[in-house]
Amino acid sequence: MKKIHNFSAGPCILPKEVMQKAAESVVEYNNSGLSIIEMSHRSKDFESIMDRSHAIVRELLNVPENYDVCFLQGGASLQFMMVPENLFPVGGKVGYVNTGVWGTKALKEAQLFGETIEVASSKDKNFSYIPKGYNIPKDIAYLHLTSNNTIYGTQFKSFPETTVPLVCDMSSDIMSKPVDVSKFDLIYAGAQKNIGPAGVVVVISKKGIFGKSGRTIPTMLDYRTHIDNGSMFNTPPCFSIYTSLLTMEWIKNLGGLSEMEKINEAKAKILYDEIDSNPLFTGPAAKEDRSLMNVTFVMKDPSLEPEFAKLAKERNLSGIGGHRSVGGFRASIYNAMPIESVQALVDAMRDFSKKYA
């Protein structure tokens, strides 16, 4: 197979050994005589996969006893409406910190349910920073945050201290470092950025928060349906869950999230150091808010960008085109991205500057 350095923002790179094992399970799962994609989700084998998947989320993220873990479908995008559907009290208010495209979409869905407050936003500077020092109204039912802004390359380094319940979209940095789950009422994350293939969402929620909104919630959109049925109310995305389990076992074998964080910091440092020292490139995200997962960079002379894109292609550096709302380049360096691939990108930037600077 051709060697590609996959910097795609999502679906994204997964560990080679995980893909190998996942591929084998499609032919036959664990000497069962059945493929993972044809076996009943009510079989002993799959029930064990489900149990281990819930358990390893708890273990890696150190999820407290008074929290539930469940797996849902519909992507993080469905969470944009499930959160208000379940937690936005009729006649109440909720707050959103708007730090990018995903935060904007989450806010837009909440607006369908009642009065929302945009508590803070970084839209004034094209979402290039994380707002700080804003006042959080006391009368909101929750404050919604996006921990890592996949498109703009910014990331919360600490979360607001408040008594207001926090809800967080952690799609693009979950499992990349330890997080204090007890600070949040609800955390959700689409798997396809750091955990597994598309098709599954991890939700971690504090016990006792649901059933208070005064809304009639359709069965499938009610978190309690899925929590009470161990994420098996209906057929779960079996293959995505199994592959996610394999990835989480890979993280555990590396030493867990503290170890993962060290590796991620080392990778990001190589790339940011190059962006800061290379005469041709610059990073649009505020330095103190730079993401460890999605590194955005542009060229000081944008007319050189097609030329650099060409070099990147020649060197099999794939998926580094920036999102159309930022331009330039974006290297997504999620958990499974090897440091050698980051180095290959840095080498290309260096060689390019030797030629053009």
Ligand SMILES: *Cc1c(COP(=O)(O)O)cnc(C)c1O
């Ligand atoms: C990718 C992404 C989403 C959207 O996820 P889908 O699973 O495609 O719905 C939402 N939020 C963040 C932060 C993301 O990175």
